[in-house]
Amino acid sequence: MRILVTGGTGFLGKRLCAALVGQGHAVVPLSSKNCNLTQPMALSRYSDGAYDRIYHLAAWTQAGDFCLHHAGEQWIINQLINTNVLEWWQRCQPQARMISMGTSCAYAPDQEMAEENYLVGMPIDSLYTYAMTKRMLYVGMQALSKQFGVKYVHFVPSTLYGPGYHTDGRQMHFVFDLIRKILRGKLYGEPVVLWGDGYQKRELVYVEDFVGSVIALSDRDNELINIGAGQEFTIRHFAGVICQKVGFDAESVTYDTSRYVGARSKCLSVRRLRSLLPGLEFTPLEHGLGRTIEWFAEDRARLQ
Numbered sequence: 001m002r003i004l005v006t007g008g009t010g011f012l013g014k015r016l017c018a019a020l021v022g023q024g025h026a027v028v029p030l031s032s033k034n035c036n037l038t039q040p041m042a043l044s045r046y047s048d049g050a051y052d053r054i055y056h057l058a059a060w061t062q063a064g065d066f067c068l069h070h071a072g073e074q075w076i077i078n079q080l081i082n083t084n085v086l087e088w089w090q091r092c093q094p095q096a097r098m099i100s101m102g103t104s105c106a107y108a109p110d111q112e113m114a115e116e117n118y119l120v121g122m123p124i125d126s127l128y129t130y131a132m133t134k135r136m137l138y139v140g141m142q143a144l145s146k147q148f149g150v151k152y153v154h155f156v157p158s159t160l161y162g163p164g165y166h167t168d169g170r171q172m173h174f175v176f177d178l179i180r181k182i183l184r185g186k187l188y189g190e191p192v193v194l195w196g197d198g199y200q201k202r203e204l205v206y207v208e209d210f211v212g213s214v215i216a217l218s219d220r221d222n223e224l225i226n227i228g229a230g231q232e233f234t235i236r237h238f239a240g241v242i243c244q245k246v247g248f249d250a251e252s253v254t255y256d257t258s259r260y261v262g263a264r265s266k267c268l269s270v271r272r273l274r275s276l277l278p279g280l281e282f283t284p285l286e287h288g289l290g291r292t293i294e295w296f297a298e299d300r301a302r303l304q
């Protein structure tokens with residue numbers, strides 16, 4: 001197949017492109033450098049020939065409290081990116097299936113995180129704008145499908161982890177931040193202070209497992225599908241496993257309750273995923289964390 005991937009240089013995009021190339025597909029990976037999607041005509045030079053699939057991963061965001069401080073910029077940049085991609089898809093590549101990425105923070109905290117609730121209620125305040133741009137992406141695909149008959153799948157990932165994360169100083173997803181802090185505690189004797197009380201719960205999916213599920217489900221018609229592990233753990237649990245793997249005393253980890261923690265609990269309903277892929281097995285947390293820690297520890301520059 002001929003496949004275009006926006007966000008092909010990102011944490012997820014690199015893994016997805018490698019897997020698609022490994023399956024023998026012709027893949028065109030885009031980034032902000034070779035195709036700035038905030039520009040209306042950016043995709044015009046990729047219009048030669050028909051694509052079978054477009055994986056739309058590009059988004060402007062970071063983890064931690066980034067969304068809290070960049071709400072206006074996120075609205076403009078992500079709306080431009082998504083509108084330009086959807087407009088080009090409908091006008092130039094209507095035969096291609098659009099496969100896009102949503103976010104678990106689009107779910108309202110008082111609703112079950114099940115697909116039928118994706119547009120129900122209000123997303124958490126600190127992530128509201130980012131969440132709404134993802135909802136609008138989904139609404140846009142629904143609208144284009146309804147009027148023009150184009151096909152899409154919208155995947156909602158829980159937090160992804162694994163080797164190969166960004167080490168360029170941007171805000172990290174919590175698990176990378178935990179690993180970095182605990183490794184620095186072990187190697188440099190720095191105090192390990194984690195955000196919140198440590199009882200907030202999170203769900204993780206190993207990035208290779210996520211890529212496998214996405215590829216397996218890319219031919220679904222006009223569906224929204226959560227991809228999560230279906231099980232969440234406290235930050236204290238994650239910290240305990242990492243301390244044990246790194247050889248650091250978990251008792252010396254302290255918690256700063258004045259810092260931003262986001263939602264108290266985040267766990268996707270995976271009923272639909274399990275019904276579509278009944279044999280699906282995810283990498284056990286201990287193995288996935290072990291591989292991620294090894295990757296971090298290979299190069300001390302990654303710990304800066």
Ligand SMILES: NC(=O)c1ccc[n+]([C@@H]2O[C@H](COP(=O)([O-])OP(=O)(O)OC[C@H]3O[C@@H](n4cnc5c(N)ncnc54)[C@H](OP(=O)(O)O)[C@@H]3O)[C@@H](O)[C@H]2O)c1
Nearest residue numbers: 007009010011012031032033036037057058059101159160
């Ligand atoms: N990672 C997770 O845990 C997670 C969880 C839920 C949802 N998602 C979603 O999954 C997708 C991929 O996530 P990720 O972690 O791989 O993100 P990422 O590492 O931050 O990568 C973002 C990608 O978007 C590209 N991009 C940003 N601004 C752009 C612009 N103006 N024009 C063109 N490309 C632009 C970046 O290009 P450059 O390399 O040039 O900057 C990069 O390739 C995103 O839509 C994200 O919302 C991820």
